Amino acid sequence: MEFEDYLKSKKIDAGSFKKGDVLRYQEWSGLFETMHPESFTAHKKFLINEIRRRYLLKED
Numbered sequence: 001m002e003f004e005d006y007l008k009s010k011k012i013d014a015g016s017f018k019k020g021d022v023l024r025y026q027e028w029s030g031l032f033e034t035m036h037p038e039s040f041t042a043h044k045k046f047l048i049n050e051i052r053r054r055y056l057l058k059e060d
Contacts (some may be wrong), residue, residue, distance in 0.1 A: 003032045006040070008057060010048055017055040047054075 004014040018025045032040050041048065 001037055003029045006032060010041075010052060011057045012048075012052050013057045014052055014056045017051060021030075038040060 007014040007017065028040075028044070031043075035043070
C-alpha cells in the first residue's frame with residue numbers, strides 16, 4: 001500500500017496535507033515505508049485524527 005492510498009483510506013486529502021504540513025508529511029511518509037499500515041495507525045492514532053480534521057478529504 002502506498003502512503004497516499006493509506007491517507008485516502010483514512011479520509012485525509014494527501015495533496016492538502018503535503019502542501020500544508022510538508023515536514024510532517026515527509027516524516028510520516030518515510031516512517032510509513034518502514035512499518036505495516038496497522039502498526040503505523042496504532043503509532044499515530046491520535047495524530048491521524050488531528051490531521052483528518054485539518055485536511056479532510058472531500059467526498060464527490
